[in-house]
Amino acid sequence: xxxxxxxxxxxxxxxxxxxxxxxxxxxxxxxxxxxxxxxxxxxxxxxxxxxxxxxxxxxxxxxxxxxxxxxxxxxxxxxxxxxxxxxxxxxxxxxxxxxxxxxxxxxxxxxxxxxxxxxxxxxxxxxxxxxxxxxxxxxxxxxxxxxxxxxxxxxxxxxxxxxxxxxxxxxxxxxxxxxxxxxxxxxxxxxxxxxxxxxxxxxxxxxxxxxxxxxxxxxxxxxxxxxxxxxxxxxxxxxxxxxxxxxxxxxxxxxxxxxxxxxxxxxxxxxxxxxxxxxxxxxxxxxxxxxxxxxxxxxxxxxxxxxxxxxxxxxxxxxxxxxxxxxxxxxxxxxxxxxxxxxxxxxxxxxxxxxxxxxxxxxxxxxxxxxxxxxxxxxxxxxxxxxxxxxxxxxxxxxxxxxxxxxxxxxxxxxxxxxxxxxxxxxxxxxxxxxxxxxxxxxxxxxxxxxxxxxxxxx
Amino acid sequence: xxxxxxxxxxxxxxxxxxxxxxxxxxxxxxxxxxxxxxxxxxxxxxxxxxxxxxxxxxxxxxxxxxxxxxxxxxxxxxxxxxxxxxxxxxxxxxxxxxxxxxxxxxxxxxxxxxxxxxxxxxxxxxxxxxxxxxxxxxxxxxxxxxxxxxxxxxxxxxxxxxxxxxxxxxxxxxxxxxxxxxxxxxxxxxxxxxxxxxxxxxxxxxxxxxxxxxxxxxxxxxxxxxxxxxxxxxxxxxxxxxxxxxxxxxxxxxxxxxxxxxxxxxxxxxxxxxxxxxxxxxxxxxxxxxxxxxxxxxxxxxxxxxxxxxxxxxxxxxxxxxxxxxxxxxxxxxxxxxxxxxxxxxxxxxxxxxxxxxxxxxxxxxxxxxxxxxxxxxxxxxxxxxxxxxxxxxxxxxxxxxxxxxxxxxxxxxxxxxxxxxxxxxxxxxxxxxxxxxxxxxxxxxxxxxxxxxxxxxxxxxxxxxxxxxxxxxxxxxxxxxxxxxxxxxxxxxx
Ligand SMILES: Cc1cc2nc3c(=O)[nH]c(=O)nc-3n(C[C@H](O)[C@H](O)[C@H](O)COP(=O)(O)OP(=O)(O)OC[C@H]3O[C@@H](n4cnc5c(N)ncnc54)[C@H](O)[C@@H]3O)c2cc1C
Numbered sequence: 001x002x003x004x005x006x007x008x009x010x011x012x013x014x015x016x017x018x019x020x021x022x023x024x025x026x027x028x029x030x031x032x033x034x035x036x037x038x039x040x041x042x043x044x045x046x047x048x049x050x051x052x053x054x055x056x057x058x059x060x061x062x063x064x065x066x067x068x069x070x071x072x073x074x075x076x077x078x079x080x081x082x083x084x085x086x087x088x089x090x091x092x093x094x095x096x097x098x099x100x101x102x103x104x105x106x107x108x109x110x111x112x113x114x115x116x117x118x119x120x121x122x123x124x125x126x127x128x129x130x131x132x133x134x135x136x137x138x139x140x141x142x143x144x145x146x147x148x149x150x151x152x153x154x155x156x157x158x159x160x161x162x163x164x165x166x167x168x169x170x171x172x173x174x175x176x177x178x179x180x181x182x183x184x185x186x187x188x189x190x191x192x193x194x195x196x197x198x199x200x201x202x203x204x205x206x207x208x209x210x211x212x213x214x215x216x217x218x219x220x221x222x223x224x225x226x227x228x229x230x231x232x233x234x235x236x237x238x239x240x241x242x243x244x245x246x247x248x249x250x251x252x253x254x255x256x257x258x259x260x261x262x263x264x265x266x267x268x269x270x271x272x273x274x275x276x277x278x279x280x281x282x283x284x285x286x287x288x289x290x291x292x293x294x295x296x297x298x299x300x301x302x303x304x305x306x307x308x309x310x311x312x313x314x315x316x317x318x319x320x321x322x323x324x325x326x327x328x329x330x331x332x333x334x335x336x337x338x339x340x341x342x343x344x345x346x347x348x349x350x351x352x353x354x355x356x357x358x359x360x361x362x363x364x365x366x367x368x369x370x371x372x373x374x375x376x377x378x379x380x381x382x383x384x385x386x387x388x389x390x391x392x393x394x395x396x397x398x399x400x401x402x403x404x405x406x407x408x409x410x411x412x413x414x415x416x417x418x419x420x421x422x423x424x425x426x427x428x429x430x431x432x433x434x435x436x437x438x439x440x441x442x443x444x445x446x447x448x449x450x451x452x453x454x455x456x457x458x459x
Numbered sequence: 460x461x462x463x464x465x466x467x468x469x470x471x472x473x474x475x476x477x478x479x480x481x482x483x484x485x486x487x488x489x490x491x492x493x494x495x496x497x498x499x500x501x502x503x504x505x506x507x508x509x510x511x512x513x514x515x516x517x518x519x520x521x522x523x524x525x526x527x528x529x530x531x532x533x534x535x536x537x538x539x540x541x542x543x544x545x546x547x548x549x550x551x552x553x554x555x556x557x558x559x560x561x562x563x564x565x566x567x568x569x570x571x572x573x574x575x576x577x578x579x580x581x582x583x584x585x586x587x588x589x590x591x592x593x594x595x596x597x598x599x600x601x602x603x604x605x606x607x608x609x610x611x612x613x614x615x616x617x618x619x620x621x622x623x624x625x626x627x628x629x630x631x632x633x634x635x636x637x638x639x640x641x642x643x644x645x646x647x648x649x650x651x652x653x654x655x656x657x658x659x660x661x662x663x664x665x666x667x668x669x670x671x672x673x674x675x676x677x678x679x680x681x682x683x684x685x686x687x688x689x690x691x692x693x694x695x696x697x698x699x700x701x702x703x704x705x706x707x708x709x710x711x712x713x714x715x716x717x718x719x720x721x722x723x724x725x726x727x728x729x730x731x732x733x734x735x736x737x738x739x740x741x742x743x744x745x746x747x748x749x750x751x752x753x754x755x756x757x758x759x760x761x762x763x764x765x766x767x768x769x770x771x772x773x774x775x776x777x778x779x780x781x782x783x784x785x786x787x788x789x790x791x792x793x794x795x796x797x798x799x800x801x802x803x804x805x806x807x808x809x810x811x812x813x814x815x816x817x818x819x820x821x822x823x824x825x826x827x828x829x830x831x832x833x834x835x836x837x838x839x840x841x842x843x844x845x846x847x848x849x850x851x852x853x854x855x856x857x858x859x860x861x862x863x864x865x866x867x868x869x870x871x872x873x874x875x876x877x878x879x880x881x882x883x884x885x886x887x888x889x890x891x892x893x894x895x896x897x898x899x900x901x902x903x904x905x906x907x908x909x910x911x912x913x914x915x916x917x918x919x920x921x922x923x924x925x926x927x928x929x930x931x932x933x934x935x936x937x938x939x940x941x942x943x944x945x946x947x948x949x950x951x952x953x954x
Contacts, residue, residue, distance in 0.1 A: 001916045022566070023917040055566070097486060320886065323913040329883030332876070384827045387817070389834075392891045417463045417819045421489030 001321060004029055004185060004193055006172055006208055007201030010045065010153050010307070011037025011293030013160035015199050015314045018056060020164035022318035027167045027195065029185060036153045037201045038306040039294040040274035042230035043153045044256035044263035046072070046243055046304035049088045049146035054311055059163055062459035063155045067239045067259045067452055068131050069148030070122040072304065074407060076247035079357025084407030085127075085242070086303075087120035089134070089146040091399045095430045098419040101386050101402050105415055106427045116406040119431070121145055124438050130445040131241045131452075141441035148304070150243065150256050169193060177211045181287035197322060200291040201310075204276055204298050209291040215282035222350040222370040224363060225251050225300060227273030229266045236260075238449035245302055247352075249361050254301060259452055267300050269363060276300075278349075280342045285331035290317055297342040302352055305345040305395060313338055340393035347375040348396050348404070354379065355408040379410070386412035461823035463492060464670035470645055470659060470682060471675030472498025473505060474622050475791020475808045477629035478518070479673050482812045484636030485522050494637070497659070497667060499644040505677060505772065505792060506623040507705045509731045509738045510538060510718040510802040512894070513557050513615035518809050522632065527947035532628045534734040535620035536946060537600045537716045539591040541801065545722040546907050548855050553584070553906030554717065555801075556591035558614030559898045561928050564921035570901050572921035574885055575914050581922050585905040588928055590614055593936045595717040600942040610935050617802070619718060619731045619738075641667070645676070648686035655786040655824075656682055671820060674789040678796070683779055683789035690780035697848045697868060698776035699747070699861070700726050700798050704757050705740035706769040711762040716942040720800055722854075723756050724748055725861035729799065734946060736766060742798050747861040774798075778840045783829040788815055795840055800850060803843050806894060810839055835892070842893035845874040846900070852878065853907040878909075885911035 003024040005016045008031055020026040038045065046069060051057050075083040092100030104116050117123050121144050125131060135142035170189040177183055185193040185208075200208040220226065239257030246253055251268035266273070280297030284290060292313035299305055316337060320330040350371045358364035371379075374391055378401070381387045388401040396404075467483060469476050480496045487494060519529060529535065540556035547553075561569030569588065576582035586592040591614035594600060604611035634640060643661035651657040658668040659682075674682040683689045695701065710732055719730040726743030741757035754769055778795030782788065790811040797803055814835055818828040851865035852874065870878070877888045881904055887897045904910075 318917075320884070321916050323884065323916050329880050333880050333886060333888070381827055381831055384825050385818075385821075387831070389831065390891060394891065414461045414821050414823070414825070417492070417821055418486055418490065418816065420463055420491065421487075 001025060001197070001323075002027065002195040003197045003199060004195035005166070005199040005201060006185070007031060007037045007203070008034055009036035009038070009201070009203070010157045010160065011203070011310050012201035013157040014056070014310055015201050015292055015317070016166045017160045017163040018311075018314035018318050019199070019321070020166050021055070022321060024321060025167070026164070027169055027193065029169055029187070029193065030171045031202055031207060032171045033202070035203050037203045037293040037295070038310055039204060039298045039300070040228050040276055041301055041306070042228070042263050042265040043232065044258055045151045045153050045156065045307045046256060046301060047149040047151060048304045048308045049148050051308050051311060052147050052149070054315070056160070056163070056311065060159050062455050063151055063159050064456070064459045065152040065155050065259050065261065066455070067150045067257055068241050068448060069150050069243065070126040070131060070145070070241045071148070073126070073242050073244045074246070075244070076252070076358070077352050077356055078407060078409045079359070082357070082409065084115065085117050085123045086400065086403050086407065087117050087122035087126070088148050089120055089122045090144040091116060091403060092119035092434055095427065096422055098416060098422055102416045102419050103427055103431055104406070105386060105412060106419060106424065107431055108411070109415065110424055110428070114431070117403040119434055119438065121438055121441055124442045125445055126240070126242045128442050128445075129238075129240060129448050130442060131448040132445045141437060150258055151307075152258050152261070172207070175208055175211055180212055182208060182212070182289050196288065197327070198289040199317065200289060200295045201293050202295055204294040206281065206291055206295040208289050209281065209284070209286070209295055212289050213281060213283045213286040216277065216279050217282055218277050218279040219346055219350075220277060220279070222353060222367065223278035223300065223346070224269050224367060225267040226277060227268050227271055227275055228300075229268070229273035231264045233262045233264070234260065235262045238447075238452065241448040243304070247356070247358065249358070250363065252302070259456065278346070280339060283331070283335050284338050285327070285334045288325070288327055290331070290334060292317065296338055299342065299345050299349055302349045303345070303396070305349070308395070309341065309345060312341060337393060341395065343372065344391060344393050345395045347372055347378070350375055351379070351404060352408070355405065355410060357409060379405070383410055383412060385414045385416065461821040461825070463490065464820060464822050465491070466493045466495070466669040467671045467673060468659070468667055468669035469494070469496040469673045469675055471677060471791070471793070472496055472626065472630070472640070473675060473677055473791060474626050474805060475793070476675035477626045477633060478808050479675060479790055479812055480633035480638045481522055481629040481636070482518070482816065484633040484638040486816055488636050493639070495639045495641060495667065495669065496633070497641040497643055497645065497661070500642060501644060504623065504626065506626070507738065507740060507772070509622055509733065510541075510619050510729070510799070511617040512802055512806045513617045514806050514809060514894070515617055524632070529628060530618065530620075530947045533620035533624040535618045536714055536732055536734055537942060538617040538619045538718060539595045539600065539614065539716045542595070542717055542719045543722070543850070543906060544719065546850060546854060548908065549858065551907070553586050553902065554589070554592040554595055555899060555902040555906065556586070556589045556595065556614065557616055558589055558591040560585060560901060561588040561925065564924045567915060567917045570905070571885055571915035571918040572925065574911060575918040576922060576925055577910070578914065582925065583929065586902065588925065588932070590932050590935060593932045594939060595715065597936050598713045598715055598942050599936055599939040600716045600945055601939045610931055619733055621733055645681055648682055650686060653785065656686060670786060670822070672787045673815070674787055674793045675791045677792045678774060680779065680789060680793040682787045683782070683784065683793055687784045687787060689782070689784055689789070691775070691777050692780055693775055693777040694844055695776055697844070697851070697871065698798060699744040699864065700742045701773060701775060702745050702750070702753070703740050703742045703772045703774075704754050704769045705738070705772065706757065706761070707736045707738055707766045708761045709763040709766065710737050713941065714943050714946070718802065721760065722856070724859050726753070727800065728757055728760060730762070734948060737762060742800075744861055747859070747864070778837070781829070781833050782811070782836050783832045785829070786820070786824060788832070790815070794836070797840070797843055797847055800847050801843070801895070803847070803894070807839065807843065811836060838892050839894070841873070842890065842895070845871060845877070846895045848874055849878070849900070849903055850907070853903060853909050855908060882909065882911055884913045885915060
């Protein structure tokens with residue numbers, strides 16, 4: 001099984017590593033265009049905690065310049081400039097029949113001002129600039145953590161490339177295709193490369209898949225930004241263990257704290273910057289060519305999805321590695337799952353825009369309450385009774401959704417009737433106990449700077 | 460903020476009614492919401508639901524039931540899976556276990572490796588690579604081990620029990636939690652101007668009003684259909700069986716920790732071993748065989764003489780269009796029916812209860828609660844339906860008009876896509892929602908000889924590992940006690 005992986009950045013390195021480890025003979029074809037293959041969003045990537053659970057992440061050595069992530073801090077998205085934190089890991093604990101979100105709702109009904117996410121160890125540790133890896137011991141409070149990572153894209157690509165043997169060839173100059181299939185790749189040295197499967201990891205242009213499957217579904221109506229501008233600044237201070245995503249009148253900006261460097265990406269509707277269109281390819285696998293990363297779908301990284309999505313796509317290709325020229329069954333399944341997963345990731349990103357509190361600003365007023373039927377259903381149910389439906393291929397957990405919607409200031413209209421069996425006093429005592437336990441645990445955690453120094457020494 | 464409702468009336472006291480009563484009694488205790496159940500001894504229950512799936516343990520545990528007490532009270536046996544006889548071809552037998560098959564070899568899922576081994580003639584039948592299957596065939600049972608590294612932790616189990624005894628057991632639990640039981644036949648249902656049910660009238664003239672009504676009245680759907688005219692989605696094209704004969708007989712030989720489903724001329728027969736007898740029945744399609752012939756086929760294949768007069772039951776595969784309308788929620792046979800081939804009815808009751816508790820209504824009757832309940836239950840019913848249809852669609856039998864029909868019928872798109880992907884390359888389509896996971900689909904596909912055309916290109920070198928798995932299974936089974944020796948039985952003195 002010969003697989004040509006085309007592209008220069010993390011997306012191609014990731015696909016190459018995953019497919020080579022699955023037993024394919026991988027040939028990496030550069031395009032000399034640079035970029036990550038995950039969208040023109042800059043040289044820093046947030047790996048959400050699920051990344052960490054993969055075989056690939058387990059095999060990676062420490063990556064120079066990486067830093068740890070306990071969550072993402074948001075500012076300017078909710079009304080009154082209110083900031084909030086999306087923690088990685090568990091939030092609070094249920095009390096008998098009532099969920100922790102209900103504990104919060106009950107406390108609020110009693111007049112206490114508190115936030116759901118404040119009851120995550122990750123939130124408290126992030127505030128204190130502390131970090132520890134999750135503990136496998138379920139009795140330890142550290143077991144409630146889930147770890148994310150901020151990666152410098154190039155160093156991550158190098159580390160991934162070193163993971164598995166792949167053959168490198170001269171850069172791509174032309175794609176030969178006929179009858180809905182790639183016939184060959186013409187390389188800079190004149191060679192014709194023929195493979196059983198062509199993986200397009202070239203980014204939003206889709207230099208291979210664009211010939212076979214040009215259809216693109218745009219999400220500009222709900223995710224209006226279309227220009228990205230990147231600035232990197234050297235940093236001597238120890239980085240905070242979280243990225244910072246702040247909204248303003250004209251768009252939003254992501255600040256990702258790498259070890260030694262701070263990368264800021266601004267996302268705006270118009271003006272200078274690299275253009276992109278949030279959306280996805282209508283069919284990401286057609287004929288003998290499959291797209292992953294931004295070639296399959298572009299979602300600006302407001303919830304850090306691109307790297308995780310590319311991993312899922314690479315793993316999916318590995319599980320569906322074709323064994324015959326007719327790849328239509330594989331393509332159908334890949335397209336079904338990839339589209340559903342991208343749509344769910346889109347809805348999570350759109351949720352921030354749909355629930356924004358920037359009243360009186362045209363960009364934000366236009367985006368409010370937009371979104372798919374599924375997203376509307378999620379928001380309606382949450383507003384009604386604090387319930388979050390999880391759909392097939394959902395990327396976020398229920399706690400993630402609640403932290404986001406709670407942070408944005410959505411408040412359920414009703415309490416859970418089953419909670420009536422638990423007294424207000426018991427609810428208050430439970431919340432107090434949880435807070436004490438969290439604070440005690442944070443005090444025991446080492447600083448993020450110390451943990452990073454140790455990681456750096458190992459890399 | 461919306462206040463709580465004050466009262467719930469459950470109409471019907473079959474398995475569904477008493478499961479709802481026990482769960483609501485438990486979960487609503489302390490909330491001040493009163494729960495009442497009305498049933499009619501004159502009408503009686505279906506009461507043949509005897510085989511279950513592992514999820515029922517979560518239900519029993521959530522309600523705080525002691526396993527031994529529950530098993531003794533219901534004459535229950537342990538269940539490790541279902542044996543399917545004659546489904547792929549006449550003479551075939553496979554077990555669909557509550558557990559996985561083999562372990563991945565070299566990072567590649569076991570079934571891909573098995574398919575490659577089979578091509579080179581080095582594989583035993585697929586279900587030999589499952590510990591619970593080997594346990595079932597050897598009539599052994601032990602609770603799964605706690606150590607996740609142990610092979611003996613890799614299966615689940617369910618129960619086979621006397622459904623009317625389970626209802627009685629649940630009734631005692633519910634009444635202890637303050638649920639009130641009333642005897643009486645509902646003869647009339649009154650609705651208010653919103654279309655909500657306001658009261659039911661009994662044959663003796665009593666009127667029972669409540670805020671929330673749970674319709675557990677069985678096939679007739681007294682409230683959901685009788686009063687509220689929900690409508691019914693019929694699935695008879697794919698599931699033509701519409702009747703059953705049921706009859707108990709004595710156990711012969713060791714009590715097996717598994718249910719058996721034997722394909723017959725125009726349907727199939729179940730055998731469910733309990734402690735004191737075996738439940739038997741024949742589900743058949745009246746369009747393909749007559750009743751008497753069906754009864755003869757059932758009686759002809761019993762292990763022993765019948766212990767009671769055979770009973771006939773009639774049904775239509777499908778589900779109510781809306782299971783929750785206004786202030787009425789249908790659960791159990793009132794909500795829908797799928798033939799008991801995979802023992803799913805009691806599980807669907809349980810799911811209905813869990814969702815009702817998750818979406819328990821408040822006095823403002825926000826219609827979103829009903830809409831979300833219906834969305835989730837529709838999804839669940841359709842996914843169970845597809846899995847049951849698979850057993851018929853995956854047959855090679857062409858010996859009778861019934862099997863010819865099901866072998867060649869058009870399939871729901873959702874199932875046709877799944878089967879196409881399996882046939883092409885051995886990939887099982889998975890969803891977040893839906894009770895049957897990959898191992899279940901593998902069991903039926905490979906048990907019924909639907910082997911993919913293509914081999915996963917990563918598979919190939921697993922012969923030694925696969926052989927080691929078989930040895931490990933054999934030596935584990937040898938150390939386990941017999942099923943009969945571990946059954947918690949009724950104490951004669953206490954009975
Ligand atoms: C042939 C067959 C085999 C089955 N095998 C299995 C199996 O192996 N596993 C499994 O999980 N499920 C099985 N089932 C399904 C299972 O039997 C039912 O899901 C279960 O018994 C629940 O039934 P129910 O309580 O909804 O209805 P029923 O048992 O019909 O109970 C209805 C109740 O409503 C009451 N009622 C009705 N009308 C009135 C009225 N007018 N006034 C007052 N009360 C009224 C009745 O008195 C009764 O109490 C099987 C079903 C059939 C038909």
